[in-house]
Amino acid sequence: MNIKAMNTPAMNTPAMNTPAMNTPAMNAPAMNARGTVHVVGAGIAGLAAAVLLASRGARVSLHEAAGHGGGRCRSFHDEVLGRTIDNGNHLLLAGNRAVMKFLDHIGSRDTLAGPADASFAFADLRTGERWSLRPNAGRLPWWIFSRSRRAPGTTAGDYLAVLRLARADARATVADRINVGRPAFARFWEPMVLAVLNADAHEAAARLLWPVMTEIFGRGAEAARPLIAAKGLSRSFVEPALRFLESRGATIRFNHRLRAVERQGEHVHALEFVRTRHDIAKADRVVLAVPPASMAELLPEISTPRGSRAIVNGHFLVKAPLPADLPFLGLIGGTAHWLFIRGDIVSVTVSAADALAEVANDEIARRLWADIARALSLPAAPLPPWRIVKEKRATFAQIPEELPRRAKTATPWRNLFLAGDWTDTGLPCTIEGAARSGFAAAEGALGG
Numbered sequence: 001m002n003i004k005a006m007n008t009p010a011m012n013t014p015a016m017n018t019p020a021m022n023t024p025a026m027n028a029p030a031m032n033a034r035g036t037v038h039v040v041g042a043g044i045a046g047l048a049a050a051v052l053l054a055s056r057g058a059r060v061s062l063h064e065a066a067g068h069g070g071g072r073c074r075s076f077h078d079e080v081l082g083r084t085i086d087n088g089n090h091l092l093l094a095g096n097r098a099v100m101k102f103l104d105h106i107g108s109r110d111t112l113a114g115p116a117d118a119s120f121a122f123a124d125l126r127t128g129e130r131w132s133l134r135p136n137a138g139r140l141p142w143w144i145f146s147r148s149r150r151a152p153g154t155t156a157g158d159y160l161a162v163l164r165l166a167r168a169d170a171r172a173t174v175a176d177r178i179n180v181g182r183p184a185f186a187r188f189w190e191p192m193v194l195a196v197l198n199a200d201a202h203e204a205a206a207r208l209l210w211p212v213m214t215e216i217f218g219r220g221a222e223a224a225r226p227l228i229a230a231k232g233l234s235r236s237f238v239e240p241a242l243r244f245l246e247s248r249g250a251t252i253r254f255n256h257r258l259r260a261v262e263r264q265g266e267h268v269h270a271l272e273f274v275r276t277r278h279d280i281a282k283a284d285r286v287v288l289a290v291p292p293a294s295m296a297e298l299l300p301e302i303s304t305p306r307g308s309r310a311i312v313n314g315h316f317l318v319k320a321p322l323p324a325d326l327p328f329l330g331l332i333g334g335t336a337h338w339l340f341i342r343g344d345i346v347s348v349t350v351s352a353a354d355a356l357a358e359v360a361n362d363e364i365a366r367r368l369w370a371d372i373a374r375a376l377s378l379p380a381a382p383l384p385p386w387r388i389v390k391e392k393r394a395t396f397a398q399i400p401e402e403l404p405r406r407a408k409t410a411t412p413w414r415n416l417f418l419a420g421d422w423t424d425t426g427l428p429c430t431i432e433g434a435a436r437s438g439f440a441a442a443e444g445a446l447g448g
């Protein structure tokens, strides 16, 4: 990777001005061909914005605070396991349109893998029961009327309750709309809410679950087919995106933290990084694709969600033979919620894990291994080599109070656009939402 160093000397920061107008910007005028788009943040949202811009011939300069791209969706080499692992397991769906568009641009759609059909396998760790949810082909979801395609002990009516989410008002939680006393709650609704909203059903915003449920189960089996990045998140999403950008002449700067956005009236006129400062010319545009906490520091005028929820992942190096035909498994009745197998690494995810994230790593490893051993019929001892990854700000708190705080793509500054999974995409914090937000910001910067 050709990472170009900045040579511009640092300058004093001029006094920052608040915008004269608080009204949202009108669409930016079509970009002058010679302008540069500065994209700040190389998570999925920033990468998607940069890739779309570069594919349309824009000159792109990408700035990232960390020494690597990917943000909350990345791989790293772990010394203890001697393997490259992901910060956390990520599940995608074949019907994630923006994700597929992004992967098609960067040529890595074929790095995703999953079962041949839409099949979500589950194991109940308390009872030992196993089943698979198997949505059918075609838009009419007749699978809910077939006992062999749904969770044991559930009825078609339990799934038709999804329609109650469509009519949920902005203040409703999932538990307000779905009967938590029925067996279908533990066997279907709770795993879905945790996976999609990273929050307990008693606080999770019902309104945010609806678009994903329609995406998973309302567009037929092909769209619902689950996929994982079989060779790791960076191999699918980050490395090919950076190669694509480099091939289009983009400038990529890591370890380049944005410290201040200088703005006057309706325009941003300079970006101040830790050691350098960039003037923003009239034809330039800026896309900020940073998480809410950074955004609140950079631009306090922009409304951002305030709370966050954690996700904990445990990765274990397993020498025993592992099932080859089971890329992932939903777990009920334990600490872990989802189990993924990649080569000789078994990884488990715990969502809405704020309390667990306070527990010592070796204790977490013991609890998670107990679940894995039961699910895969492996010996409970000795504990294999492990690595615990705690993402304390994995997503913003996807609860009703936070939804009005999601910001729009356009800002009061005509040359500045926002991206990030936390912006007002109408979707939960997912790769799909992040990619969609990046595309929207890129379109804004292009004047589209």
Ligand SMILES: Cc1cc2nc3c(=O)[nH]c(=O)nc-3n(C[C@H](O)[C@H](O)[C@H](O)COP(=O)(O)OP(=O)(O)OC[C@H]3O[C@@H](n4cnc5c(N)ncnc54)[C@H](O)[C@@H]3O)c2cc1C
Binding pocket: 040, 041, 042, 043, 044, 045, 046, 063, 064, 065, 066, 069, 070, 071, 072, 073, 087, 088, 089, 090, 091, 092, 256, 257, 258, 259, 289, 290, 291, 294, 311, 312, 313, 391, 393, 394, 395, 419, 420, 421, 422, 429, 430, 431, 432, 434
């Ligand atoms: C453990 C875990 C599991 C998940 N599971 C799933 C899943 O199964 N399916 C799914 O679809 N989604 C999942 N997600 C969510 C998904 O990872 C995120 O929605 C997505 O990666 C967010 O991308 P983003 O670009 O919006 O933000 P980020 O990834 O946070 O990117 C923002 C970038 O901005 C950089 N930055 C911050 N401040 C500055 C600054 N001042 N200057 C320059 N750069 C800055 C950061 O370093 C970062 O690289 C999961 C997330 C986690 C953490």
